[in-house]
Amino acid sequence: MEARPSHSRAPDWAPWALLLPSLLVMLVAFVLPVGMLLARAFTQPEPGWQNFVLLWERPVYLQVLWNTVLISAAATPVALLLGYPVAHAMAHGSARTRRLLTFLVLVPFWTSLLVRSFATVILLQRRGPLNTLLMNIGLIDAPLPLIYNLTGVLLGAVQTLLPFVIFPLYSSMKRIDPSLVPAALTMGAGPVRAFLRVYLPLSLPGLMAGATFVFISMLGYFVIPALLGGPRQTMVGQLIQDQISQLGSWGVAGALSFILLAITAILLSVLNKLVGLKAVAR
Amino acid sequence: MRPWRALRVLVCTLVAIYLLAPLVVVLIISFSSAAFLRFPPPGYSWRWYANLLNDPAWMDAVGVSLRVLVPAALASTALGTASAVALVRGRMLGAGVIGAFLMAPMVVPSIITAAGLYIIYRGLGLNGTLTGMVIGHIIITLPYVFATVASALRSLDPRLEAAAATLGASPVTAFRRITLPLLAPAVLSSLLFAMVLSFDELIISLFVGSARLRTVPVQIWSNIRGDFDPTVAAIASLCFLVALTALALEALLRRRNGDRE
Amino acid sequence: MTTPNPGTLLELRGIRKQYGRHAAVDDVSLELRQGEFLTFLGPSGSGKTTTLMMVAGLQQPDDGAIILAGRSVDRVPPYRRDIGMVFQHYALFPHMTVRRNVAFPLEMRSTPKAEAERLVSAALAMVGLPDHGDRMPRQLSGGQQQRVALARAMVYRPALLLMDEPLGALDKSLREQLQMEIKRLHREQRMSVLYVTHDQSEALTMSDRIAVFNEGRIEQIGTPSDLYERPATRFVAGFVGETNFVSAVVLGQEDNTYRVSVAGAPMAVSARFVTAPGSTAMIAVRPERIQLRRDGEGVPAELVDLIYLGNARRFVLRLAGGEEWTALMQADAAEESGLHPGDAVRLSWQAHHAAAFPAGGH
Numbered sequence: 001m002e003a004r005p006s007h008s009r010a011p012d013w014a015p016w017a018l019l020l021p022s023l024l025v026m027l028v029a030f031v032l033p034v035g036m037l038l039a040r041a042f043t044q045p046e047p048g049w050q051n052f053v054l055l056w057e058r059p060v061y062l063q064v065l066w067n068t069v070l071i072s073a074a075a076t077p078v079a080l081l082l083g084y085p086v087a088h089a090m091a092h093g094s095a096r097t098r099r100l101l102t103f104l105v106l107v108p109f110w111t112s113l114l115v116r117s118f119a120t121v122i123l124l125q126r127r128g129p130l131n132t133l134l135m136n137i138g139l140i141d142a143p144l145p146l147i148y149n150l151t152g153v154l155l156g157a158v159q160t161l162l163p164f165v166i167f168p169l170y171s172s173m174k175r176i177d178p179s180l181v182p183a184a185l186t187m188g189a190g191p192v193r194a195f196l197r198v199y200l201p202l203s204l205p206g207l208m209a210g211a212t213f214v215f216i217s218m219l220g221y222f223v224i225p226a227l228l229g230g231p232r233q234t235m236v237g238q239l240i241q242d243q244i245s246q247l248g249s250w251g252v253a254g255a256l257s258f259i260l261l262a263i264t265a266i267l268l269s270v271l272n273k274l275v276g277l278k279a280v281a282r
Numbered sequence: 283m284r285p286w287r288a289l290r291v292l293v294c295t296l297v298a299i300y301l302l303a304p305l306v307v308v309l310i311i312s313f314s315s316a317a318f319l320r321f322p323p324p325g326y327s328w329r330w331y332a333n334l335l336n337d338p339a340w341m342d343a344v345g346v347s348l349r350v351l352v353p354a355a356l357a358s359t360a361l362g363t364a365s366a367v368a369l370v371r372g373r374m375l376g377a378g379v380i381g382a383f384l385m386a387p388m389v390v391p392s393i394i395t396a397a398g399l400y401i402i403y404r405g406l407g408l409n410g411t412l413t414g415m416v417i418g419h420i421i422i423t424l425p426y427v428f429a430t431v432a433s434a435l436r437s438l439d440p441r442l443e444a445a446a447a448t449l450g451a452s453p454v455t456a457f458r459r460i461t462l463p464l465l466a467p468a469v470l471s472s473l474l475f476a477m478v479l480s481f482d483e484l485i486i487s488l489f490v491g492s493a494r495l496r497t498v499p500v501q502i503w504s505n506i507r508g509d510f511d512p513t514v515a516a517i518a519s520l521c522f523l524v525a526l527t528a529l530a531l532e533a534l535l536r537r538r539n540g541d542r543e
Numbered sequence: 544m545t546t547p548n549p550g551t552l553l554e555l556r557g558i559r560k561q562y563g564r565h566a567a568v569d570d571v572s573l574e575l576r577q578g579e580f581l582t583f584l585g586p587s588g589s590g591k592t593t594t595l596m597m598v599a600g601l602q603q604p605d606d607g608a609i610i611l612a613g614r615s616v617d618r619v620p621p622y623r624r625d626i627g628m629v630f631q632h633y634a635l636f637p638h639m640t641v642r643r644n645v646a647f648p649l650e651m652r653s654t655p656k657a658e659a660e661r662l663v664s665a666a667l668a669m670v671g672l673p674d675h676g677d678r679m680p681r682q683l684s685g686g687q688q689q690r691v692a693l694a695r696a697m698v699y700r701p702a703l704l705l706m707d708e709p710l711g712a713l714d715k716s717l718r719e720q721l722q723m724e725i726k727r728l729h730r731e732q733r734m735s736v737l738y739v740t741h742d743q744s745e746a747l748t749m750s751d752r753i754a755v756f757n758e759g760r761i762e763q764i765g766t767p768s769d770l771y772e773r774p775a776t777r778f779v780a781g782f783v784g785e786t787n788f789v790s791a792v793v794l795g796q797e798d799n800t801y802r803v804s805v806a807g808a809p810m811a812v813s814a815r816f817v818t819a820p821g822s823t824a825m826i827a828v829r830p831e832r833i834q835l836r837r838d839g840e841g842v843p844a845e846l847v848d849l850i851y852l853g854n855a856r857r858f859v860l861r862l863a864g865g866e867e868w869t870a871l872m873q874a875d876a877a878e879e880s881g882l883h884p885g886d887a888v889r890l891s892w893q894a895h896h897a898a899a900f901p902a903g904g905h
Contacts, residue, residue, distance in 0.1 A: 015372025018364040022384060022424065025361060029417045030387055033398025040401070082300075085293040101294065103533070108301050110475070110525040112482030114499050115518040118506055119304030122311060122319055122515070129307050129321040159300060191286060213389075220391020222485060227506070237393045244397055257394045264389060444601050445634035447621040448705070449695065450651030459647075463638050 041254030051255035083165035091173035152228035172206025354419035362427025410492030434468030558607035569759035585756030627696030811894035841889030
């Protein structure tokens, strides 16, 4: 109703006391470390812009950055297209369908990314189960190159990203009144138009949230391109690791991290402008 | 509408196969009798599981993982729950911004967090220590705990606390008798998820661990970089089964508490 | 300020509550007597629930005083106010059985166990659910849940029972059944009740007195028949029961009636406010007080439609000025009148059944 109970008086400092430990841990073990890594970009080996100049001058680095964006951009629509019908079935299907699909999406969500990537490596190998199956049913004559290339990275990545598409989509879809599409149909809209004009716009916040999340998490991927990609699918995450563990050049690693975080921050603020992060964080 | 419904069923089926097939394949291969990853296996055996149990490197890794995940998950559950209570019920200024801040480790690539921790730990001598590892894992799991408990708290009717107050319960009593019991399933399920997440964590462990301090994922990682035999499939299957058990446990928890969602 | 009457349980003095610039509750004063059933009636956003929340102590007034059982409760938190409250959506604790829910307030008061057991059983029997103690709230229907909430709020016999739209979530027949039950409990248990609703018929059937809220203020406070027969403002006339309005020119005054001209017809209405001949007033007449004739004296109108209500008939009328009015007639009287849609009719009423309010404003 008009008046919500504003609760009786706990002292004003009580919430801060509850919050303080988390803030301290976050400050010491997250803000400070990330800040110091980023600072390296401007201080090592000596103060200045040298590391960014270096990135600009070496086409290999730019290529890796560009690759990262392209691969992430390719994985996003695939994940959305596959996730959308699943989220729809979860939101509007029977209770049994919803339980089944929720479980199905949660299994990979709870299973280690490494384990799943390893499993995908086995599945997609030249003589792996998938190629064997396709050859046995006579669809292909020779094994397809499914791994150590873009296909491998996308197949591996989309699988790990699907939960991050499906959950925001589901949460925005279940708020859509299921009688709206039938209502549009009674007004003479065909199913495609009813979907495009009524349903799709209402599910847009979930769609955009899912797309942004998939894209930014993919930008930082490391395990999947390393296991399933070839040299041409090297991504920034691997490059950062190489810079640190092979070359010990913390400055370049810092600069790459800086760029990666900048892209992430820009995308998140765009998303925030468009749909509001509250809607995303639920 | 029929063809659309059929398309939806088709995509859902494909996604189901896509998500589960690799895990099923690994499970089958882990029982292979052959030393290579042929599919289908020429025969079946327990030899790779036996291998696992007899290899001190793997057993050590399991020990390290457990010694990291238990304190990390407990700590991040306590921290995340306290923060959620403060931010959702505390009606404090800037709660939204602080909440977003606590979620930040979720969107910052863990390679960046890991590299940063490595720098800090060098100064503190925490690289290669259990403490360093635990702190890193707290950072990775905290956002999930916070998000889970905060969302449970938000869906909890504040009128229940108001009702308790009108019935004679002081704020502390109302929290202890009403809010906390109703929040318990969410707290427990986020504890479980934090454990699973910590058990799965690779990149932080890779950076701040050492040759003697290796978690299971680090051990898997170093094994699959070169030639590998089905021993890795065996440990991967075990990881998968652990995750499945945890998930089932969590589902049971929700069911028992009559959570219909 | 005067000291309250001996029978006064609750007194509000100049209560004010501000949300930003908007005054949700604006200078509300009233008294509730021991054993009285007082209802706050008003549209949503009128301040009635906010006022109730302040009585409960769940919100703090910005200004004014709340005196409960002779002491100011400004600094008393809700859990020490000795009140019981029933919420619209029941607010039963979902993790406790029905018995545990009802026992909760007794536990908070450290009632001895045996005594508490006895009181809980008595309270459950009182609301007609003696055998439902071991169920969980979600296993009960909406009506049963509200009975449990009622038992929980009454089991410790608080000085004052607050109810915030307790029947708002129930369907019509269940609502009417529970209205009777709450009324019975009030009578038998001699409880003092403060009741909030936006349903005027609910307010009329249940209350000893009603306070009509509008835009944060009390428009009128009185017995149901006061409000219905002698509304103090145009808002009350329109909100409580059904009323026809038409503007009229005041011709003159005789004792306590005005002579007015409605659509050219000279009529008499009761005078409530001072006005000068020649000015305009708003006339209000209840549908059941209107008499219909084919000809003779009265306001000319056209019978537009006749609606069958079973025991009565509703006549839809259009006045010369275009106002749509309704008149209500018992079945046999309506049949005797022999009127049909399209007929020209004359409307009349007895002077004391029509009220006049200042034109414009409320």
